[in-house]
Amino acid sequence: MVAQLVRLKLTLMANAFRRSVWQTIGIVVGSLYAVAVVLLAVVGAIAGGTADAVVTGQVMVIVGAVAVLAWWLVPVFLYGVDATLDPHRFMTFGIPRPRLLAGLAVAGVVSVPGIATVLALVGASFAWWRTPLALLAALVGAVVAVALCVVGSRAITTALSPLLESRRSREVLTIVTIVPLMLFGPAISWFSQRVATASDGGDAVPGLVADLANLLGWTPLGAPWGMAAAVHDGAWLGALARLVIALATLAVAAWVWDRALARSFESPRETGSKGGHGKGLGWFDRLPATPVGAVAARTATYWGRDPRYSTSFLVIPLLPVIMWFAGRDGAPEVMMIAAPITGWILGFAISNDVAYDHTAFALHVATGIDGKADRWGRALPVLVAGLPVVVLYAVISVAVAGDWAWLPPLLGLSLGTLGASTGVSSLVSARWLYPVPKPGESPFKQPQGATGATMLAQTVGMGLTLLVSVPALALALAAILLSHVVLGWVAFVVALAVGVAVLVVGVRWGARTYDAKAPELLQRVLSYA
Incomplete structure (x- = not known):
């Protein structure tokens, strides 16, 4: 089942090149941009790991946590943007739900963002090439992080799908979203100025990065990324604890996805619109x-x-x-x-x-x-x-x-x-x-x-x-x-x-x-x- 769904997703991706010239150009441009980002991330991680593995590990925890959070939240704002393999289309095939979920999870990686994420995570793991055990832990963490990205994203969008089916709810979500997005730039400017001011105090900036990385490394967002750093420092119990946190989060996300999908299968969404009361011609x-x-x-x-x-x-x-x-x-x-x-x-x-x-x-x-x-x-x-x-x-x-x-x-x-x-x-x-x-x-x-x-x-x-x-x-x-x-x-x-x-x-x-x-x-x- 996993292989069949992956082949189906690859076929759909190939067919996208045949729809229109502009669509082909858009996919090519997006792919080239993704390649550039992946190369920049991998080269930067390896170079940083060669120069200072500790600081590089801290930065990777912070950036990785942001990447996982983006995978979880962006599809919500886009109302489940990737619907090429809608689970409801497989309802009549009698596929056992665990096998369907596994196939959809693996097929979810087959996309430009998914492939770019996998390449970036695996490539960035080689920042620990000087410490083989840390490199192994980083590769394991990369696999777990990819699973968290895909399964967590599907779990959240599936669980929230009844809410997002309401047009008014989508409009409220859009309004709520655009405000912090617009204020993100000024917030970054304010934070940069605070960091620049703190840098006059000597070790304030490295200390801030270390504290933030340590905090995120014990959360589901940053736990997979903190495993390699813990192994590098010889904190084997810390690495094991982070692995347990990541796997437990993955198990909870898979359970939420399974329950939400079962609910949507048992109570399919209604089509059509309910009658409304006229309020004049406006x-x-x-x-x-x-x-x-x-x-x-x-x-x-x-x-x-x-x-x-x-x-x-x-x-x-x-x-x-x-x-x-x-x-x-x-x-x-x-x-x-x-x-x-x-x-x-x-x-x-x-x-x-x-x-x-x-x-x-x-x-x-x-x-x-x-x-x-x-x-x-x-x-x-x-x-x-x-x-x-x-x-x-x-x-x-x-x-x-x-x-x-x-x-x-x-x-x-x-x-x-x-x-x-x-x-x-x-x-x-x-x-x-x-x-x-x-x-x-x-x-x-x-x-x-x-x-x-x-x-x-x-x-x-x-x-x-x-x-x-x-x-x-x-x-x-x-x-x-x-x-x-x-x-x-x-x-x-x-x-x-x-x-x-x-x-x-x-x-x-x-x-x-x-x-x-x-x-x-x-x-x-x-x-x-």
């Missing part, structure tokens, strides 16, 4: 009954209810926090970046709006909505919602920086960036589409084969926005750096005029492209379904 009641109003109402509704849209806007309230962290140590001017970036993010949010419509875009084509109505209907909610936010962030930034002479150029640049970004996105979304997560899927999920197309389309969109904003950006920077009041107002007028001009031209050009290519756009969107 934005369709508030906006005019015109083609532009209808498109704008649908767009505004999606922004409030679809996590694929709302996730991108959750970044905006956190921008001032991030900029404050970045500039709190003597550079409050960094806060001024928040307003222009906010304008760019809001405008860029509709750069692939047609693909996000999914099959609903057929309504636009079937009802004969013209390009102007479609483009303005998508752009107006961005402008209406973005104007007060951009103005507020510009005022707050200048207040923190302490020089009100900077307000006109910063405000002009921010509003101009909002208009220019929206105009460019109105053109790009009618010409370059790329695969996006389907409705109901995690906004973090990257469709297979979408990497190359996504990078190309987003690079073109960002490049065009930057290009048309060069005059406004140059004037605004000159006015801010020189603190010139008159030049600041000139920059305000020029930046605002450039933004409005790019917005109008982008919408009109995008409308003509939409009118000429609406059926092709629909065909491309349906190919992503």
Whole structure:
């Protein structure tokens, strides 16, 4: 059974190269990136082990614990991203559950992340090549760590699957997740500064690393990684205790996976939707009954209810926090970046709006909505919602920086960036589409084969926005750096005029492209379904 499931997984991986050119490019790029990461990890571990095995062992415990935690948590945020071997598809074959679990566990390693993890763990074990017994313990720990990664991941996702089947639960999970992810960078910056400050005390940093490694080495996350270090130090009981912790955790994870899978087999998830109570027409009641109003109402509704849209806007309230962290140590001017970036993010949010419509875009084509109505209907909610936010962030930034002479150029640049970004996105979304997560899927999920197309389309969109904003950006920077009041107002007028001009031209050009290519756009969107 294990061999059959592994062959099936390999066949599915091989078939992925035949689906589309972009999917093949994405797999190749991802594989090359994984190879680079593995080589870097293995070479770094071996070099570190040769220079200082003790410190290298401590670092490996910390990094390994993070890797196991990532295997456990990332699939939850991606709503069980790897469903190529869904256990429910084997229900009718009468396969004993222990054999099925064993096959699924081994087949779970057959993927780009799985193979990269195995190679990295086995290769990094040779950091202990100078101590054969420690090397043997490291190899055993690597095998146990891989099992913990795969089985723990499947146990958690299977146990939480009833919760993740609820759309509202997935939306709450997305909102809860995006906040710590956005604050991860500032937290790392704060920790680095604390470490840099502690380094003035001599052995504070090595002591911090040693304490953290010692703590994690006695947890299920770091126990497999601490075995080799314990053997190297001659602590045989400590190595045995860590092995027992890792194996006990593996046994518990396997039991949880088995019980959760049995529960899902005995009580299969229901399909279909339960009846709901209407709550009015929402934005369709508030906006005019015109083609532009209808498109704008649908767009505004999606922004409030679809996590694929709302996730991108959750970044905006956190921008001032991030900029404050970045500039709190003597550079409050960094806060001024928040307003222009906010304008760019809001405008860029509709750069692939047609693909996000999914099959609903057929309504636009079937009802004969013209390009102007479609483009303005998508752009107006961005402008209406973005104007007060951009103005507020510009005022707050200048207040923190302490020089009100900077307000006109910063405000002009921010509003101009909002208009220019929206105009460019109105053109790009009618010409370059790329695969996006389907409705109901995690906004973090990257469709297979979408990497190359996504990078190309987003690079073109960002490049065009930057290009048309060069005059406004140059004037605004000159006015801010020189603190010139008159030049600041000139920059305000020029930046605002450039933004409005790019917005109008982008919408009109995008409308003509939409009118000429609406059926092709629909065909491309349906190919992503």
